[in-house]
Amino acid sequence: MISESSSFVKGMVLGGLFCVFVTLIGHNKMGHGSKAHHHEHHHIQAPNIEDVSNLSEAERMELSHSIRVYCIILVKPKDLGNWAAVKETWSKHCDKAEFYSSESVKVFDSVVLNTNDMWVMVRNAYKLAYERYKDEYNWFFLAHPTTFAVIENLKYFLLKKDPSQPFYIGHTVKSGELEYVDGDGGIVLSIESLKRLSKIFEDPDKCPEQGGLLWKLSEDKQLAVCLKYTGVLAENAEDSEGKDVFNTKSVGSLIKEAMANHPQQVVEGCCSDMAITFNGLAPNHMHVMMYGVYRLRAYGHNFKDALVFLPPADSDND
Amino acid sequence: MALGGFKGSWLAFHVGIMTGFISTFYLLNGLLWPRPRGAESQTPHPDVWVVQHPALLSAGHPHLSGGQDRGVSMTAAELYSKVRILCWVMTGPSNLETKARHVQATWTRHCNVVLFMSSVWDDGFPTVGLGTKEGRDQLYWKTIRAFQYIHQHHLEQADWFLKADDDTFVVLDNLRWLLANHTPEEPVYFGKRFKPYAKQGYMSGGAGYVLSKEALRRFVEGFRTKVCTHTTSVEDLALGQCMEKMGVQAGDSRDAAGRETFHPFGPESHLTGKFSKSFWYWKYCYYPIVEGPQCCSDLAVSFHYVSPELMYTLEFLTYHLRAYGYRFRYQPPLPENAARLLQRQARPKAANATLLVQGTKRL
Numbered sequence: 001m002i003s004e005s006s007s008f009v010k011g012m013v014l015g016g017l018f019c020v021f022v023t024l025i026g027h028n029k030m031g032h033g034s035k036a037h038h039h040e041h042h043h044i045q046a047p048n049i050e051d052v053s054n055l056s057e058a059e060r061m062e063l064s065h066s067i068r069v070y071c072i073i074l075v076k077p078k079d080l081g082n083w084a085a086v087k088e089t090w091s092k093h094c095d096k097a098e099f100y101s102s103e104s105v106k107v108f109d110s111v112v113l114n115t116n117d118m119w120v121m122v123r124n125a126y127k128l129a130y131e132r133y134k135d136e137y138n139w140f141f142l143a144h145p146t147t148f149a150v151i152e153n154l155k156y157f158l159l160k161k162d163p164s165q166p167f168y169i170g171h172t173v174k175s176g177e178l179e180y181v182d183g184d185g186g187i188v189l190s191i192e193s194l195k196r197l198s199k200i201f202e203d204p205d206k207c208p209e210q211g212g213l214l215w216k217l218s219e220d221k222q223l224a225v226c227l228k229y230t231g232v233l234a235e236n237a238e239d240s241e242g243k244d245v246f247n248t249k250s251v252g253s254l255i256k257e258a259m260a261n262h263p264q265q266v267v268e269g270c271c272s273d274m275a276i277t278f279n280g281l282a283p284n285h286m287h288v289m290m291y292g293v294y295r296l297r298a299y300g301h302n303f304k305d306a307l308v309f310l311p312p313a314d315s316d317n318d
Numbered sequence: 319m320a321l322g323g324f325k326g327s328w329l330a331f332h333v334g335i336m337t338g339f340i341s342t343f344y345l346l347n348g349l350l351w352p353r354p355r356g357a358e359s360q361t362p363h364p365d366v367w368v369v370q371h372p373a374l375l376s377a378g379h380p381h382l383s384g385g386q387d388r389g390v391s392m393t394a395a396e397l398y399s400k401v402r403i404l405c406w407v408m409t410g411p412s413n414l415e416t417k418a419r420h421v422q423a424t425w426t427r428h429c430n431v432v433l434f435m436s437s438v439w440d441d442g443f444p445t446v447g448l449g450t451k452e453g454r455d456q457l458y459w460k461t462i463r464a465f466q467y468i469h470q471h472h473l474e475q476a477d478w479f480l481k482a483d484d485d486t487f488v489v490l491d492n493l494r495w496l497l498a499n500h501t502p503e504e505p506v507y508f509g510k511r512f513k514p515y516a517k518q519g520y521m522s523g524g525a526g527y528v529l530s531k532e533a534l535r536r537f538v539e540g541f542r543t544k545v546c547t548h549t550t551s552v553e554d555l556a557l558g559q560c561m562e563k564m565g566v567q568a569g570d571s572r573d574a575a576g577r578e579t580f581h582p583f584g585p586e587s588h589l590t591g592k593f594s595k596s597f598w599y600w601k602y603c604y605y606p607i608v609e610g611p612q613c614c615s616d617l618a619v620s621f622h623y624v625s626p627e628l629m630y631t632l633e634f635l636t637y638h639l640r641a642y643g644y645r646f647r648y649q650p651p652l653p654e655n656a657a658r659l660l661q662r663q664a665r666p667k668a669a670n671a672t673l674l675v676q677g678t679k680r681l
Contacts, residue, residue: 007327011334019342064643156642255630266423266630273638284590291589292635294644295616298491300394307643317611
C-alpha cells in the first residue's frame with residue numbers, strides 16, 4: 001500500500017512538472033517567435049506633442065508650409081468610380097496630386113503611362129515624379145484609388161523628419177529577409193529616397209524594368225528590393241501608443257475585428273486617432289470619411305496643435 | 319505478493335502522472351489565461367458608470383480627463399455641467415445584446431444620465447420595465463410610460479430629456495451646443511422636423527428628439543388632465559400632436575448655416591444618396607431637403623438606422639480620428655444665451671470668459 005501511494009505521489013509530481021515544462025515551452029515558442037519578429041521590424045514613430053508646442057502662430061504656419069507632399073495615385077480605367085471619389089475628396093489636401101493611369105481616359109486628365117503592368121507603372125510614375133518635381137516637393141506619397149488618406153496627419157507624422165535622409169515609410173510586411181511597405185496602405189518616400197531610387201532605375205540588374213519573365217515579384221516587393229540596394233530600408237509607422245497609422249483595411253473592417261477581438265474596448269483598441277490611411281473603401285465610403293474626418297466633430301473639444309492647415313479653396317465637402 | 323505489489327505501484331505511478339498533469343494544467347489555466355467574459359456578466363463597467371438602478375449616471379464625461387485626445391476640452395466640460403441631458407433609449411429584451419449593448423458602450427456615455435426603456439425590468443443591463451408588450455403598436459404606450467417614469471423619478475437630475483432608439487446615434491456635445499441657446503423653462507422640443515398632419519409639424523422618432531423640462535412637465539400634465547391620450551401608435555406624430563395641444567413649440571434645430579442636425583437616415587444616405595422624387599421624404603421634411611455634403615451640419619446631433627458596427631465607427635470618427643491642425647470651415651459664433659450660460663459660472667477672472675468667446679470667433 002505504502003509503495004503504491006508513494007508511487008502515486010511520485011507520479012503526480014512528475015506529471016505536474018511535465019505539464020509546467022510543456023506550458024513554458026509553448027509560451028516561449030510564441031514569445032520567441034514574436035520577439036524575433038519584433039526586433040527585425042523597423043519602427044518609426046510620430047513626434048511627441050511636447051517637442052512642438054512652444055511655437056508662435058507664424059512659426060506654426062511656416063512649419064506647416066515647409067512639409068510639401070506630392071501625391072501619386074495609380075489608376076486604371078476599371079477604377080473610374082474610385083478615381084472620381086479620390087479626386088473629389090482627400091487628394092485635394094495634397095500640395096499637388098496627380099493621377100497616373102495605365103491608359104488615357106476621356107473623362108479625366110491623367111499622366112498616361114501606357115502599360116498595364118503594376119511594377120512598370122510604379123517605376124515610371126516615380127521616375128516622372130522625380131524628374132519633374134524634385135525641386136518642388138520633399139515628400140512623395142503613392143496610393144491606390146481604394147485608399148483614403150489624411151494628408152494633414154501625414155504631415156504631422158513627418159514633422160521632425162529630415163527629407164534629405166532616406167525614408168521609406170508605411171505599413172510594413174516581412175517576407176523572408178525582405179521587409180517592404182504594403183502598397184495598400186500607401187507608400188511614403190522622402191526626396192532623398194526618390195533620388196536614390198531614380199539612380200538605381202538605371203541599373204537593370206539590380207532593379208529590372210519589367211519583373212523577371214519567370215519569377216515575378218509583386219510591385220511592392222520589387223520596390224523594396226530596388227531601394228534596399230541603395231541602402232534604404234522600410235520602416236513601419238506608429239503613433240505614440242504603438243498603433244499603426246497606415247492601415248491596409250477600412251475603418252469598418254477594423255471596427256468589426258475589434259468587436260470580435262476586444263469587445264470591451266472597441267473604439268479605444270481599434271485604430272490610431274492620428275491615422276494616415278485606410279484602404280478598401282468604396283466611393284461612397286470616401287465621402288463619409290471626408291465628412292467624418294474634416295467636418296463631423298464634438299463641440300467644445302479644442303486642440304493645441306503645432307501645425308495649422310487651412311481648408312482648400314473651391315471645396316465644400318471639407 | 320511481489321508481482322501484485324509491483325503492478326499496483328506501477329499503476330498508481332501512472333495514475334499519479336495523469337492526475338498531476340491534469341490538475342496542474344487546470345491550475346495554470348486559471349492563473350495564466352483570463353476567464354472569457356460570459357454572456358451572463360452584463361453589469362456596466364464601473365469606470366464608466368455609476369449605477370443607480372435602473373439609471374446609469376455617467377462617472378464623468380469620457381473626454382474630460384484629457385488623456386488620449388490630449389486636447390483642451392474646456393468648453394465641452396462646462397456645457398456638460400450646465401446643460402444636463404437625461405437620455406432614454408427605446409429598446410426591448412430581444413435587442414439588449416444585439417443593439418442596446420453597443421449604444422451603452424458608445425454615445426450614451428456622454429449623457430449625464432441614461433435609462434434603457436424596455437417592456438420588462440432587467441437588473442443586470444439594467445433596463446426599466448414599462449409594463450407594456452413589445453412591438454411597433456406599443457411604441458406610443460412605451461413613450462408615454464417612459465416620460466411619466468422619468469418625470470416621477472428623475473426630473474431634478476437633468477434640464478433636457480432626450481428620446482432615442484437603439485439604432486440612433488447621438489452626439490451629445492453637439493446637442494448641448496444646440497440647447498445652450500435655450501433654457502429648460504421654455505416650452506420647446508427639438509428634433510428632425512416633419513410637416514404633415516400637425517400644424518407646427520412634429521419630430522421624427524427615429525432621429526431622436528429632446529424635450530425641455532417644461533415640455534416634459536406639460537406632456538405629463540396633458541395625460542393627467544386627459545387633454546392628451548393614446549390617439550395612435552405612431553409615436554412621433556402622436557407626441558407631436560400632444561405637444562401642440564399643450565403649447566409646446568416645435569423648435570428649429572438647424573445650425574447657423576441652415577443645415578440639419580438631426581438626421582432620419584445614416585450618414586452615407588444623406589451625404590451620397592439621391593432620394594427619388596417620389597420618395598415620401600420629400601413631402602415630409604419641414605425645411606428644404608439638401609442632398610450632398612451640405613445635407614448635414616458639421617455639428618450633427620443624430621443619425622438613424624445605425625448598425626452596431628456603425629455606432630463604433632461614428633464614435634471613432636466623432637471623438638477620435640481628426641485631421642491634425644485643421645482649421646474647420648464652419649466656425650459658429652457663440653450665441654447670446656450660451657455666452658451668458660458659460661459666463662454665469664462663478665469665475666474670478668474676466669479674462670477666462672473672453673478666452674472662451676475668442677475660441678469660437680470666426681477666423
